[in-house]
Amino acid sequence: MSTLALRTRPAWDLDRWVRDFFGPATSDEWFGGAFTPAAEILRDGDDALVRVELPGVDVEKDVNVDLDRGYLVIHGERRDERAEERNGRALREVRYGSFRRSFKLPAHVTEDAISAEYETGVLTVRVAGAYRGAETKRIAIENK
Structure with missing residues (x-):
């Protein structure tokens, strides 16, 4: 994925970071x-x-x-x-x-x-x- 694509999806990056840090729970369970x-x-x-x-x-x-x-x-x-x-x-x-x-x-x-x-x-x-x-x-x- 290009750097430009990552910049246009900050929420996706945050979700991925939360999943990586806290484990496999879905963002719905956390938030x-x-x-x-x-x-x-x-x-x-x-x-x-x-x-x-x-x-x-x-x-x-x-x-x-x-x-x-x-x-x-x-x-x-x-x-x-x-x-x-x-x-x-x-x-x-x-x-x-x-x-x-x-x-x-x-x-x-x-x-x-x-x-x-x-x-x-x-x-x-x-x-x-x-x-x-x-x-x-x-x-x-x-x-x-």
Whole structure:
């Protein structure tokens, strides 16, 4: 990479320096930025299940599930504070960051079709009838 290219990307250089100095942690973990929780979408009959891993998150206080212009939006904030004492020294670690995941829904889905529950670190959002009418339909081709 040329010297000119390095001069035009000072933030990249700072990120690289921080990673090299502090180790492999991402800049989000060090500076409290966003993180992306793991998510999966499963089919349960005509329903879609969106499962998002949010261990240790207070879902009642820090998580929102919204229907916004045809998108299922799951967003909130993670806060994790730990304190311990080792060899007579106090160690306190604070990590935080916002997150946002969004999933396009079929046009026929309304808010009444969406429900959510949280159990053992996993938020599960059920979208009833999301796959209704999603069968593949073959179109005949006319040969003229």
